[in-house]
Amino acid sequence: MAKVKEKMPLRPRKTITVVMALANKMIDELRLKERINETVEWDKKQWGISPGGLAKALVLSTLMDMRTPLTHIQERLRPYDMSYMIGYEAECNDINSFNVGRALERIGESDYNGVYEGMAIAALKQYDVPVTRVHSDTTTVSFYGEYDIEKMNLTESEKEEMLQIEKGYNKDGRAGCKQVVLGQIVTNQGIPLTSMAMDGSTSDVEWNKKSLDYLDSLRKAGFTYGTYVADSKLVNNELVSRMNDAENRIPFVSRCPANFEEKLESRIIGRAYAEGNWVELGKVGVGNGASHYRGQTFVEPICGAPMRLLVLESSTLSSTAEKTLEKEQGKLTPLIAEMEKKKFVCHADAQKEYDRFLSIKEMKLFSCKAEIQEKTHEKWPPGRRGKSTKPTLTHSFQIHVNQVERNEHACIQYMRNESCFVIISNITDEAVCDRELLTTYKGQHVVENSFRQLKGPNLASVIYLKNPARIQALTMLLSFSLLIRALIQHRLREGLKKHEEENPGQPIYAGWNYRPLKNPTFKLLYEQTVNCYYEREERDGYNFIWPYSEAVYVVESLLSLMGETVASILA
Numbered sequence: 001m002a003k004v005k006e007k008m009p010l011r012p013r014k015t016i017t018v019v020m021a022l023a024n025k026m027i028d029e030l031r032l033k034e035r036i037n038e039t040v041e042w043d044k045k046q047w048g049i050s051p052g053g054l055a056k057a058l059v060l061s062t063l064m065d066m067r068t069p070l071t072h073i074q075e076r077l078r079p080y081d082m083s084y085m086i087g088y089e090a091e092c093n094d095i096n097s098f099n100v101g102r103a104l105e106r107i108g109e110s111d112y113n114g115v116y117e118g119m120a121i122a123a124l125k126q127y128d129v130p131v132t133r134v135h136s137d138t139t140t141v142s143f144y145g146e147y148d149i150e151k152m153n154l155t156e157s158e159k160e161e162m163l164q165i166e167k168g169y170n171k172d173g174r175a176g177c178k179q180v181v182l183g184q185i186v187t188n189q190g191i192p193l194t195s196m197a198m199d200g201s202t203s204d205v206e207w208n209k210k211s212l213d214y215l216d217s218l219r220k221a222g223f224t225y226g227t228y229v230a231d232s233k234l235v236n237n238e239l240v241s242r243m244n245d246a247e248n249r250i251p252f253v254s255r256c257p258a259n260f261e262e263k264l265e266s267r268i269i270g271r272a273y274a275e276g277n278w279v280e281l282g283k284v285g286v287g288n289g290a291s292h293y294r295g296q297t298f299v300e301p302i303c304g305a306p307m308r309l310l311v312l313e314s315s316t317l318s319s320t321a322e323k324t325l326e327k328e329q330g331k332l333t334p335l336i337a338e339m340e341k342k343k344f345v346c347h348a349d350a351q352k353e354y355d356r357f358l359s360i361k362e363m364k365l366f367s368c369k370a371e372i373q374e375k376t377h378e379k380w381p382p383g384r385r386g387k388s389t390k391p392t393l394t395h396s397f398q399i400h401v402n403q404v405e406r407n408e409h410a411c412i413q414y415m416r417n418e419s420c421f422v423i424i425s426n427i428t429d430e431a432v433c434d435r436e437l438l439t440t441y442k443g444q445h446v447v448e449n450s451f452r453q454l455k456g457p458n459l460a461s462v463i464y465l466k467n468p469a470r471i472q473a474l475t476m477l478l479s480f481s482l483l484i485r486a487l488i489q490h491r492l493r494e495g496l497k498k499h500e501e502e503n504p505g506q507p508i509y510a511g512w513n514y515r516p517l518k519n520p521t522f523k524l525l526y527e528q529t530v531n532c533y534y535e536r537e538e539r540d541g542y543n544f545i546w547p548y549s550e551a552v553y554v555v556e557s558l559l560s561l562m563g564e565t566v567a568s569i570l571a
Contacts, residue, residue: 014081014536015545018529018555021569022562023063023484024056024085029126030119032056032480033086039115040106048094053086054103055477057095060085062481063526073100081536084570101470104477108469112476113196120193120483121223127487131187133227133253135444136211136234138204139451140179141197141475182451182475183207185214190446190486193218193225195479197472204233212242215250227427229444232257235424237303244305244426253441256309256422261302264309265422272296272311273416281312281435284442291316295434302424310423310434321418325411329404331362336401343396347372350397357399365410369403450482485522488562492520495561510557514550520558528554534570542570 016024027033033052040051049057061076074096082095107115124131181202185193194214198207208230218225228243232255243250256265272278281293292315299306339357344350350372358368375398378391423441496517499508507516510528531547532555544566546552559565 014083015079016081016084016534016536016542016570017064018532018534018559018566018569019063019488019526020060020080020085021534022488022559022564023060025569026484026487027056027059030123032059032119035115035119036107036110039112040110042106049086049099051103051106054095054100055107055473057082057086058100058104058474058477059481059484062478063484073097081534084536104470104473105467107476108467108471108473112473113194116476116480117194119480120191123191123483123487124187127491129187129189129191129487129490131225133188133229133440133443134185134193134215134225135188135447136183136185136208136228136230137444137447137451138181138183138202138207140200141182142179180471180475181207183210184447184450184479185211186447186450186486188226188443188446189490190450190482191490192450192479192483192486195476197475204231205236205239208234208239212239212250216248219248226251227440228252229440230254231444232260235260240303240307240426241305244303249426251425251427253423253425253427253437255441256424260424264302266417268298268300268309268422269311269416269420271298272420278313279434281438284435284438289316293438295438297434299428305426306428308423308425308428308437310425310437311420312423312438313420317421318415318419321415324418325365325406325414328362328365329406332366332404335360335362336404339399340401343398345396347374347397350399354399365407365414366404367407368401369405370399370401373398373400450486453482453485488525489520489522491562492522492525492558495563496520499561508557508561510554514554517557520561525558528558 033050033056036052036055037050042051044050057077058073060080061073064076077095086095123129179200181198181200183194183196183198183202187193196207196210198210211228211230215225215228228250229252234252234254235257242248243252256268258265275296277296278294279296281295283290283292285291293312295310295312298309298311300309301307335357339353342353344353354370354372357363375396377394377396379394380391381389423437425437427437496508499506509516511517511520512524512527528551531545532551533545534542535545537543546555556565559569
């Protein structure tokens with residue numbers, strides 16, 4: 001056990017931050033280093049630091065708020081005591097981009113997915129994490145550079161099986177990016193169960209097929225994962241029929257796509273408004289932006305099985321639809337002005353232009369009242385006018401719009417369709433109420449949060465492209481970093497829940513700006529402990545540095561929620 005003393009700050013030597021120390025302990029409990037070393041092929045005589053040690057160093061480097069690229073990992077880790085966290089043989093100079101890249105290559109050539117998935121399941125058991133549902137989605141990860149194909153010595157068949165980097169419009173809204181698609185399945189706590197790097201052209205439908213295969217393997221291994229939640233690309237005849245298979249049934253919740261089963265969504269929304277049996281579901285979500293919902297449930301046979309269809313009207317969507325109508329009406333003003341400027345030589349031409357205007361897409365939700373006005377123009381011949389001189393009369397026609405108003409029928413239909421969406425599920429049990437089903441679907445944000453963290457500057461927003469093995473191994477290790485973050489957050493929240501049950505009315509003032517603690521996050525722990533660290537004094541001794549006295553209560557309170565103390569983390 002490392003000896004830990006406490007003192008006020010001095011100029012730091014080799015240090016370990018609280019978050020890195022905590023993560024280091026959890027990584028050791030999950031045996032990341034050992035699992036990788038047992039899986040990859042490597043010669044101890046040829047490696048100063050093992051592939052597993054280098055992988056662990058990379059994961060630890062992501063648990064800090066730094067914008068230094070991963071290619072500069074040596075600079076990221078230089079201030080920290082890597083000999084304690086990796087092993088006494090570790091020198092920071094050996095943890096460089098060349099050695100890490102070599103380790104990634106070996107890991108990428110091994111069963112890296114199997115290693116990760118084994119650790120994820122072990123983590124759930126180790127920290128007693130209950131899984132009631134899993135969420136699935138995809139994102140794109142962007143790259144720059146090119147494969148060094150000439151140095152890979154690949155056969156033609158191996159080249160065909162390489163991870164394909166595609167150029168396209170990625171899910172961050174940037175066009176022309178080199179990218180791969182990353183698919184994840186995470187638990188309701190945001191813990192990634194699996195994370196797969198796939199070809200850049202992989203569709204969400206293809207990913208959902210892989211996801212169902214993975215869930216089948218979990219079920220056969222005796223793991224209970226609860227309800228599968230995914231976005232609307234999950235819902236097609238093939239996959240819905242598969243999830244309703246009697247022997248391999250997968251409970252699922254998704255959003256009904258607009259084009260499924262002959263526009264089922266639009267038909268069921270119309271039925272809900274026709275019957276009018278709305279049930280108030282209240283506010284779902286947190287903050288001022290949370291929506292209020294009301295809903296109606298219908299059960300219909302779809303793809304050979306009874307399916308639950310929950311029509312939901314959202315206050316947020318209704319407000320957005322109303323604002324959109326106002327914007328669309330505003331777009332008509334310059335179009336009307338342009339039309340009114342035009343002059344026509346006959347009434348028929350003016351009428352033709354007006355008919356064209358009524359048919360444009362901008363007018364589909366509106367009606368218009370207008371008149372065609374005839375104007376007479378006198379054109380006098382040049383020179384002095386005599387008594388017999390008469391002007392030449394010409395006529396022109398112009399359109400004058402008197403009024404633009406909403407088309408009542410079209411706007412009602414628009415507001416209904418834009419204010420509502422339909423949740424589809426094979427969970428028809430009345431014990432699961434409509435609000436619970438909605439909450440399950442809205443929990444999809446946990447996988448979106450996972451992706452947001454994955455592509456943050458301190459992990460990897462853009463990755464240098466070297467070869468597919470490195471890419472696959474790197475995305476696996478970044479997902480493992482997310483797993484550690486999610487586990488820490490889960491431990492904080494479970495600890496707070498237990499504290500509130502045992503100590504009602506006694507809040508912990510360790511939140512932002514010393515507010516009462518609610519829904520603590522990994523980021524909160526990081527921010528509150530950022531200036532607290534262990535400073536190496538001797539081979540087995542560390543001083544713990546407190547930046548200021550108020551930090552003692554906050555840090556000790558947060559650590560206690562996880563059953564830890566400053567001393568126990570380095571034990």
